[in-house]
């Protein structure tokens with residue numbers, strides 16, 4: 475028997491009758507009859523489909539977050555509250571201030587991108603009523619406009635921010651059903667406890683484990699894959715934990731990048747800067763840290779910093795939990811030690827101490843919304859002016875995210891000096907035979923990676939990380 479999907483749409487309770495692997499955009503424009511949200515790329519890149527979503531999971535923020543409807547699946551959003559561009563004006567009885575100012579300011583030409591931009595900016599004003607210009611640029615990083623140019627859009631956002639805040643309805647308090655859809659055809663199972671999740675994983679080894687879907691849902695959005703059975707992690711209470719205790723920051727296996735950002739940024743500001751360049755706010759509000767690591771991608775942006783910061787990954791399975799250093803998690807190109815019946819339950823990062831200096835540099839073709847060509851993360855622990863411990867980790871340089879232990883060994887016990895920098899750089903160059911792909915040639919990567927180490931050393935005086943977009 476098919477179980478419908480319950481959600482709040484623009485303030486009203488709705489029971490959607492679609493397959494749970496339908497994209498939210500397809501459902502909105504079809505069954506729901508709301509065609510304001512547009513399909514530009516169908517892969518989370520352009521923002522034309524942006525809507526606002528408040529998840530109703532345990533521990534999740536009840537704030538509305540901009541989300542790419544083209545790669546969010548209906549079964550993921552069971553019990554969530556959605557606001558589309560149509561809802562923004564209806565809810566306020568008149569146009570939302572951002573709609574008014576976009577119209578007055580000539581912030582739209584062909585208009586294809588406009589609903590997504592309006593939704594992204596309404597989301598910004600909702601979570602930050604007094605944004606500065608940089609906040610507006612950050613909020614727009616996931617929205618492409620090809621004909622207006624961003625200046626009038628940014629001006630409209632700043633003007634709208636000066637007005638009384640527009641109202642968005644309180645997110646609904648729906649309780650998620652244990653499953654939605656039709657067993658045998660397309661079923662999404664929504665466990666709420668870790669024990670239940672692991673039992674399901676063991677019982678259904680072929681089921682897809684779905685967190686934010688910003689990697690895996692592209693198969694549905696783009697390749698039109700059909701998914702018979704999916705297990706969703708976002709309602710599992712234990713996986714939503716984010717807490718500092720026993721000298722570590724613990725981030726649960728379903729915590730999104732946006733949820734983790736404030737605590738990461740307050741402990742490691744440079745890691746925070748990197749995360750603000752991770753996809754866009756739409757991607758970060760769905761995508762999880764665990765999902766990023768589970769893909770075992772050599773260019774995933776989470777691993778280099780986490781390895782340099784000595785993070786441990788906690789894996790839960792039928793036999794209980796085990797913890798290992800993150801660098802030991804990756805076994806090869808897109809492979810890891812994770813077994814079919816296991817999940818990542820948490821990542822633990824030791825909290826920083828005053829003698830530690832950390833930085834991370836992401837080099838990508840575009841500043842925002844682009845995965846790294848090379849990412850280098852470095853941490854020195856200083857004893858006076860000597861390096862007593864050193865961690866050097868790279869993404870984009872090998873088949874896996876890689877900790878360069880031989881280069882670390884050269885640095886330990888030395889002072890930072892031009893001689894040391896050269897010796898470490900030479901070792902880094904000798905260690906890697908980097909990949910050659912459309913993001914960058916092997917020669918380019920081989921030049922950039924050691925230079926990032928030099929930059930780290932030159933910035934030890936506390937110079938801030940600057941733009942590294944090429």
Ligand SMILES: Cc1cc2nc3c(=O)[nH]c(=O)nc-3n(C[C@H](O)[C@H](O)[C@H](O)COP(=O)(O)OP(=O)(O)OC[C@H]3O[C@@H](n4cnc5c(N)ncnc54)[C@H](O)[C@@H]3O)c2cc1C
Pocket residue numbers: 517518519682683684685686687688689690691707727728751752753754757760761762763764765766767768769773774775776812816817818819843844845846
């Ligand atoms: C437009 C766009 C921009 C992007 N930009 C970046 C970027 O700048 N940097 C970057 O690194 N990545 C980027 N990504 C990739 C993606 O957003 C990240 O890898 C994200 O963190 C994946 O998390 P998720 O929760 O969406 O994973 P999902 O797609 O839900 O899952 C990915 C994989 O992880 C597994 N998984 C999820 N949770 C667990 C768990 N708890 N235990 C075990 N396995 C699990 C799933 O089964 C699946 O195999 C981008 C993607 C898009 C579409």
Ligand code: FES
Pocket residue numbers: 512513514515516517518519520521522523524542543544545
């Ligand atoms: S259609 Fe381009 S991000 Fe969704």
Ligand code: FES
Pocket residue numbers: 581582583584585586587588618619620621622
């Ligand atoms: S107004 Fe045409 S793409 Fe933005």
